Each structure stands twice: as C-alpha cells, then as structure tokens.
Amino acid sequence: MKKDENRTQEADKLLQTATAGAGSSILRCILALGATLPLGASAQLAPDTVRAIDAIVMKALEDKSVPSVSIAIVKDGKLAYAQAYGMASIDPALKATPQMRYKIGSNTKQFVAAAMLLLVEDGKLSLDDKIARFLPDLTRANEIAVRQLLAHTAGYPDYYPLDYLAPFMAKPTTVDAILANWGKRPLSFEPGSRWEYSNTGYAIAGRIIEIASGMSLDTFIRSRITDKLGMRSAVDTSVTPWEASDPQGYEVAAFGPPRPARPEGKYWIWAVGNLAMTGSDLARWDIALMHDAILGRASRLAIATENLLTSGTGTNYGLGQFVRMTPEGRLRWDHGGEVAGFRSQNTVFPNDDMAIVVLTNGGGSTSEKVTGEIEALLFASTADAVAPLALDKVRALFVQLQAGHPDRSLMSDGLRGYFSDQVVADFAASLKPLGEVESIVETRSDRRGGLVYRFFRIKTAGGTLRVPTYFTPDGKLDQFIVYPR
Structure with missing residues (x-):
C-alpha cells in the first residue's frame, strides 16, 4: 500500500510539474491525447x-553512401x-528486409528516460532527486537533479560529440571509466542555465537506473518495456553481439564509396x-508511448513536455526526445540517432496518431530527408481531401502533354492561353522521350492569391x-511548369 501511495503522489507531482513547465500551445496538444484512438483502429x-x-x-538510395x-509507418x-x-x-551481398534490426543510436535515450520514469512510478526515486543520492562523487552531484540529466541541462561535458569514431573509442571501455573521466570534470555551464546535448548525462542516468532498480x-529495459510490448527484435548491442545476418554499417570519406564502418568499442x-x-518494433x-501502454499519463506528460531553462527560455526538448510544433501547428515528438555506420530518425505526431520511422546503415542526411518527404506526403493526403483529385489531374495532363494533345478542359482560361501550339509542341518533344510516369508525389501545398499552390x-x-x-477554386489548373530535378 505504501508503494501505491508513493506512486500516486509522485504521479500527481509529475503532472503538476509538467503542466507548470509547458508552453500553453504545446500543453493543449499534449492534453488532447487523453482521448486517443484505440490500438485496434484500422490502419491502411x-x-x-x-x-x-x-x-x-x-530516389534517396540514389545517394550511394547509404546502402x-x-x-515503418504508424497510422x-x-x-x-x-x-x-x-x-x-x-x-557479401545481402538484401535488406523489414525483419532486420538496425542500430537506432540516440533514439535509445527515450527508452532510458522511460525507464527512469518507471522507477519514479515505482516510488524508487524522483526526477527532482539530486544525483548525489546515487553517485555522490560526481561533479556538483548535490546540485544537479535527475531531470536535468534527461533534459540535457545538467552541464556535464559530452564525451561523444564527434561525428566520426575517434581511435580511442574503437577500444572497449567501462561505464565506470566514462563516469570517472567525464563525470568528474568541471561543468560546461551552471545547471539549468543552458541546453547542451550531453551523452555523459545519459550514461550517468543509466547507472542511476541500475542502482535504483537493482538490475x-x-x-530493466527488456523486462519492463520491450518484452512487454512484444518487441522481439530489440537488443542491447553492449550485451548481444552483432551478427553476420545483421546489416553492416557503412561510412564514406568525402564523396568516396561506402566502406564498412568500424563500430564503437564495448560500452x-x-x-x-x-x-x-x-x-x-x-x-x-x-504507439505505446502515444497510448500510455507502458508509462502512466503523468509520466508521458513528463517525457513529452518541453523543459525550460532557469531564465524561462524553452528548450524544445522533453526527456529523451525533442518536443515542438511544426509550422502547420502539428505537435511533433522526434529524435535522430547516430552510431558508427548507422542513422535513425523517429518522428511521432501524437495528436494525429501517426509516426514515421526511418533507419539506415549509412551516414549523411538520408534518414531526415526521407522522413521529411514522407511527412509531407502523408499530411498532404490526410489534411487535404482534394489532394488525390489534384494529383490525378496533374498525372493526366503530363501524359497528355507527352503525347502533344492536352485536355484543355482541365485548364483555366489563362493556362489555355499559355499552352499555344508551339508550347505544346515543345512540351511533347522534350517530355515524350522520358518515357512512362513511374510515380507522382505532392511534396508541398500552400495558398496564394486565391489559388492553391x-x-x-x-x-x-x-x-x-x-x-x-496552381489550381483555381473550382479545381482548374492555372499553372503547369516543368523543371528538371
């Protein structure tokens, strides 16, 4: 009973803290999640x-640096x-399959944050506990809260800021060695005064989880999170060896060919x-995070609420993930991840019950680029009921122009005037050799001058x-220009 009372009190405290620290627009979006769709809703x-x-x-794979x-798409x-x-x-040649696991890099951090919040729910600790309770020998441990580790506001200098593998990191280390070195250095700033990404803070958080949980x-992550969700592919690469049947990570030097990446040493x-x-997985x-399947509502609010600096400035970061609004006003939780030879991008739109996961076995910006284009595609089609009809008209007119016989009923008066016999002939001569249309994607839409762009x-x-x-209000094409990519 005492444990349940502690859990209830701590949950109330989490909820109060999250509510007090959030920007009003983001908080309203988070609170709207109280009525999310059931897990069994149709998705197609x-x-x-x-x-x-x-x-x-x-198209993205034409960049040969990413093999x-x-x-995975959640709808x-x-x-x-x-x-x-x-x-x-x-x-050796090995085709990628959806059943293969990829290293997700720093997207691990949201699992670590969730593990810490489960311990809060268990009554084992509080986010406001000073880390001196667990690791008193670290720099200014009696001044830094657990929450600040997870929010990247503690001030511990990052031990892995580089985008390449330093030679010393190819050799194995220990968690104790990382904490003894970077956890005992002078802080980079006063706790809470700045946001600065720090892997060191999460190494400290991981050790606190072990001390508080006794495992x-x-x-802890396997028994309390991944096993419960049926995430059978999930492994800790510090414990489970990477095998020949797993994807090989690659890196490139300048514009050279992809070569096998040397992985980080153990730990x-x-x-x-x-x-x-x-x-x-x-x-x-x-899905579990959006629907409170593992964390309670108060914990989910804590992980998905923007933290503020002591000055009151927002950080766009919750606990283990970024929390921000898109220019269109959608709430987005997201994080990227990178370890030697692998990149990941995990993007969640909680109020839309949607998520986009992109994993690669190469570096560069491919994961972010693919995520952005899929996001534009999905929201163009879900938010705009006219989008499919517009796409059909563009496809039809393009094919007709290849043949040199455009259907002028698809056009406004202005566009009909633009498509003179000479312009149609030039379109046909230059477009017909390109061959059949393989795909058409609408990547952006907007409004201007009473028209839909x-x-x-x-x-x-x-x-x-x-x-x-451009389309007129009655659905006629008012502009149709073709540029090479």
Missing part, C-alpha cells in the same frame, strides 16, 4: 501512397506499413545509443522532374 495506406513512399525511398533504408495508432530497400550488406540497464554507447531493433514503441515531383523512366502548379 492507399496503394498510391505506398507507391509514392516507395518512390521517395528509392539501405528500412521504414491511426497502428502499424500501417513496413518495408526495407537496398542492401544490408554490399560484400542491469539491459534487463562506449551504453545507455546513450546501445539499442538495435527493426523499424516495426520502434513503431510499436511509438501544389508542388509535385514526377519520376519517369528517363529522370525526375519538378512540377509547380
């Missing part, structure tokens, strides 16, 4: 959407699509980026084109 992507997603990823991409609170593209290994970090990415899993975690990317056998269009 339209065939055209699937084809468009496939085209986005295949493969694995994605209506349910896994709606999972696919893998390219090669998990170049030599290893791997065992360098412990608690800061040690998890690996399939895209589908990371999507299962996203829609930007399309059309992929043909002969290349990819950019097509900016």
